[in-house]
Amino acid sequence: MFSGDMATADEILRRSLTDEVGVSKGSVSGSEEFHVLAVDDSFVDRKVIERLLKISSCKVTVVESGSRALQYLGLDGEKSSVGFNDLKINLIMTDYSMPGMTGYELLKKIKESSAFREIPVVIMSSENILTRIDRCLEEGAEEYIIKPVKLSDVKRIKDVIMGGDGK
Amino acid sequence: MDILNQLQRQYTDFTALLYREGFVDENFTQVQKLQDESSPDFVVEVVSLFFEDCEKLVNNMAEALEQQDVDFKQVDSHVHQLKGSSSSMGAARIKNVCIAFKTFCEAQNREGCLRCLQQVNHEHTQLKTNLQALFTLERQIVANGGSIPVMQ
Numbered sequence: 214m215f216s217g218d219m220a221t222a223d224e225i226l227r228r229s230l231t232d233e234v235g236v237s238k239g240s241v242s243g244s245e246e247f248h249v250l251a252v253d254d255s256f257v258d259r260k261v262i263e264r265l266l267k268i269s270s271c272k273v274t275v276v277e278s279g280s281r282a283l284q285y286l287g288l289d290g291e292k293s294s295v296g297f298n299d300l301k302i303n304l305i306m307t308d309y310s311m312p313g314m315t316g317y318e319l320l321k322k323i324k325e326s327s328a329f330r331e332i333p334v335v336i337m338s339s340e341n342i343l344t345r346i347d348r349c350l351e352e353g354a355e356e357y358i359i360k361p362v363k364l365s366d367v368k369r370i371k372d373v374i375m376g377g378d379g380k
Numbered sequence: 381m382d383i384l385n386q387l388q389r390q391y392t393d394f395t396a397l398l399y400r401e402g403f404v405d406e407n408f409t410q411v412q413k414l415q416d417e418s419s420p421d422f423v424v425e426v427v428s429l430f431f432e433d434c435e436k437l438v439n440n441m442a443e444a445l446e447q448q449d450v451d452f453k454q455v456d457s458h459v460h461q462l463k464g465s466s467s468s469m470g471a472a473r474i475k476n477v478c479i480a481f482k483t484f485c486e487a488q489n490r491e492g493c494l495r496c497l498q499q500v501n502h503e504h505t506q507l508k509t510n511l512q513a514l515f516t517l518e519r520q521i522v523a524n525g526g527s528i529p530v531m532q
Contacts, residue, residue, distance in 0.1 A: 258468050364414070
């Protein structure tokens, strides 16, 4: 009976801790939405990723190239129309194979920037090439996911980023 | 009631056929799952985008293959794009043709490429016809007050 009580107390303690973590998990900072910047040169993929993210309760900005992404972030050297401090991006998801600037090159530029290097970057690619995956992860990519991207992928990534502290 | 049942059965049978014959695969199911009341035309929109994209890429490929000195890297990059979008949409047959197409590009085989291009056109037409029929069935079901059967 004594051990039974202990187990119950343990459970209660664990549950209340989870509740606390659960509350902070739910919000990014106060009532802000989880804002994702998606980069892909394919019309079809852009439409699908936008929908996947919206269904997952994310705020979405979709652009068609690495250079447009840099423009949006204000990293292209030009004066950006969006104030630095106003821009809150929680995650960047980029296609790997894009004309002009690849997802890898975009990843590098983001990690080189003091303003945005902390933002998790996920690479999406239809190709399962080990050397490519390694290179992206070494450069600081959060994950490398194989296309087509599924709803479960987006959910998992969002949970990881929102839930993990100091990952 | 009778008509509705018939339509729904037709829809189920037709959908099963499309999957069985490899016209579409589970990625198409994923796309369908993304449609709901807040985005009721999502599937039709994605499919339209895909066919537009497909036509554009096919034209680019045809042009590139007509050149005296074919730039196979160019052709390959168009095929790669088509492979990507057909995969995302679940257009399985088109995707499979693209896989073969890429091999011919790598081998710099113009004849092989042209054959694949023809096949892409063929599959494009077939898929368009099939999906239009599917969407028509959907509209008829809804018009008769029914709901579209959910697959799997």
